[in-house]
Amino acid sequence: MATATDEALKKGRQEEMSFWDHADALRGVLLRAAGVVVVLTALLFSVMPRLFDEVIMAPCRPDFWLYGLLGAGDFSVTIVNIKLASQFFIHVSSSFWLALVLSCPVIMYLLWTFVSPALYSHERRGVKTAFILGNFMFFAGLAVGYLLVFPITLRFLADYQVSAAVPNHISLDSYMDNFLMMIFIMGLVFELPLLCWLLGRLGIVHRGLFNRYRRHAIVVLLVVAAFITPTGDPFTLAVVFLPVYLLWEFGALLVPSADKAKAQAVTPDNIPS
Numbered sequence: 286m287a288t289a290t291d292e293a294l295k296k297g298r299q300e301e302m303s304f305w306d307h308a309d310a311l312r313g314v315l316l317r318a319a320g321v322v323v324v325l326t327a328l329l330f331s332v333m334p335r336l337f338d339e340v341i342m343a344p345c346r347p348d349f350w351l352y353g354l355l356g357a358g359d360f361s362v363t364i365v366n367i368k369l370a371s372q373f374f375i376h377v378s379s380s381f382w383l384a385l386v387l388s389c390p391v392i393m394y395l396l397w398t399f400v401s402p403a404l405y406s407h408e409r410r411g412v413k414t415a416f417i418l419g420n421f422m423f424f425a426g427l428a429v430g431y432l433l434v435f436p437i438t439l440r441f442l443a444d445y446q447v448s449a450a451v452p453n454h455i456s457l458d459s460y461m462d463n464f465l466m467m468i469f470i471m472g473l474v475f476e477l478p479l480l481c482w483l484l485g486r487l488g489i490v491h492r493g494l495f496n497r498y499r500r501h502a503i504v505v506l507l508v509v510a511a512f513i514t515p516t517g518d519p520f521t522l523a524v525v526f527l528p529v530y531l532l533w534e535f536g537a538l539l540v541p542s543a544d545k546a547k548a549q550a551v552t553p554d555n556i557p558s
Contacts, residue, residue, distance in 0.1 A: 426475025
């Protein structure tokens with residue numbers, strides 16, 4: 286429940302700031318966020334050759350940590366460039382995407398400073414929790430994508446042949462497209478607990494649904510893990526299935542029970558006036 290002080294402060298801010306004042310404040314936030322990304326991009330551009338060799342190309346080398354665990358210590362991939370300007374554009378794009386990822390906490394903080402004055406105290410706590418949890422889970426997903434999902438997929442697809450007469454020559458563009466896509470997808474997949482929490486706050490889902498459909502979820506998650514890791518061996522399947530299943534369980538812990546979800550649901554009747 287919002288306090289009288291919260292309501293008075295919020296009303297005062299709304300009276301003091303016009304639409305154009307809010308638009309100007311938002312423009313300032315966006316410009317500062319863009320400035321952070323541009324500066325980081327320039328800094329990363331200068332060190333990208335080393336980062337590219339030691340980080341981005343690491344899954345192509347046999348000494349990558351995961352291959353030893355999988356018994357594939359002799360696995361390696363040679364990447365070739367088949368377009369004249371590809372290396373320059375990938376140098377720029379890699380610097381930009383990495384800068385964007387690293388600046389996410391700063392961008393979220395800037396957005397928080399913009400929206401927080403318009404929120405009640407109880408709303409600030411909820412939004413702040415969502416920002417912190419969302420950032421943490423996104424970076425955790427990126428780490429899992431880089432350390433587990435992409436190397437496993439690369440190992441399978443690089444050795445797969447529809448015919449022995451067709452050797453694999455992996456281009457730099459193809460490698461980077463799959464590298465960025467898989468890692469960013471895992472970052473988004475790891476937002477599942479946050480999504481569950483938001484749906485629970487809205488009263489759309491409750492913990493009973495997770496308990497009731499747990500067996501169905503396990504089957505679906507196993508199928509998803511099998512698509513991500515089409516190698517067929519149980520160890521690789523378990524390596525991918527386990528973090529996805531833990532996300533499901535973590536999301537269930539964040540969702541309230543049926544009675545509590547109904548009491549906490551955001552409806553027109555319980556929105557403070």
